[in-house]
Amino acid sequence: DTGVSQDPRHKITKRGQNVTFRCDPISEHNRLYWYRQTLGQGPEFLTYFQNEAQLEKSRLLSDRFSAERPKGSFSTLEIQRTEQGDSAMYLCASSRWASGKSYNEQFFGPGTRLTVL
Amino acid sequence: GESVGLHLPTLSVQEGDNSIINCAYSNSASDYFIWYKQESGKGPQFIIDIRSNMDKRQGQRVTVLLNKTVKHLSLQIAATQPGDSAVYFCADLLRGFGNEKLTFGTGTRLTIIP
Numbered sequence: 374d375t376g377v378s379q380d381p382r383h384k385i386t387k388r389g390q391n392v393t394f395r396c397d398p399i400s401e402h403n404r405l406y407w408y409r410q411t412l413g414q415g416p417e418f419l420t421y422f423q424n425e426a427q428l429e430k431s432r433l434l435s436d437r438f439s440a441e442r443p444k445g446s447f448s449t450l451e452i453q454r455t456e457q458g459d460s461a462m463y464l465c466a467s468s469r470w471a472s473g474k475s476y477n478e479q480f481f482g483p484g485t486r487l488t489v490l
Numbered sequence: 491g492e493s494v495g496l497h498l499p500t501l502s503v504q505e506g507d508n509s510i511i512n513c514a515y516s517n518s519a520s521d522y523f524i525w526y527k528q529e530s531g532k533g534p535q536f537i538i539d540i541r542s543n544m545d546k547r548q549g550q551r552v553t554v555l556l557n558k559t560v561k562h563l564s565l566q567i568a569a570t571q572p573g574d575s576a577v578y579f580c581a582d583l584l585r586g587f588g589n590e591k592l593t594f595g596t597g598t599r600l601t602i603i604p
Contacts, residue, residue: 375533404590415579415594416534429589464533470590476522476541476583477590481533 377482379465385488386455393451394485398467405448406479407440408464409433416464422448423470455489462486502601503570511598513563513580520582524592525554525565529576575602
């Protein structure tokens with residue numbers, strides 16, 4: 374257990390429905406990342422926050438996706454009008470970032486597995 | 491685009507033997523290379539990293555080698571144990587304006603044979 378938790382662990386939904394996932398990072402971590410992982414592939418970067426500010430979004434993050442981190446602690450990832458191609462594992466990671474420091478290790482949560490029927 | 495890829499999708503090793511997992515990368519500007527282990531139903535777990543100005547780094551039972559000439563990275567696991575069975579990913583990290591975005595490869599499934 375890395376200390377990063379995600380909820381729910383599994384979500385099955387019908388195409389067209391909206392879903393929301395939650396990530397609780399390690400408490401003192403100022404950075405929070407979202408990744409998506411499809412079967413047999415490595416995780417792909419979606420977006421990241423420093424405290425409550427969303428600093429970068431991948432081209433993978435279509436307009437149907439939105440992420441928030443309102444108080445700089447937990448984060449939510451919402452997918453609107455889900456499509457079958459959204460089926461994947463959604464991973465959250467957090468790190469304690471400091472400028473000038475060597476690699477700031479990202480600690481991953483267990484992920485939320487989304488299945489869109 | 492830039493990518494990090496792996497040579498072999500699967501690897502089977504006898505328990506107690508050493509294993510070597512290879513990875514090729516294309517982004518010569520990467521600052522760090524990191525190996526992650528992912529067990530079934532879990533998120534990736536950090537194993538070891540190596541800075542781009544190093545050739546070798548050792549951890550507990552693991553060694554990472556970096557050959558920048560041929561853009562090749564390897565993870566050596568000594569005296570493999572059943573708990574080493576997992577999918578292993580290499581990832582590269584490029585620092586730009588404070589962002590630390592990991593780019594992962596496809597992964598190699600390591601199976602330890604008892």
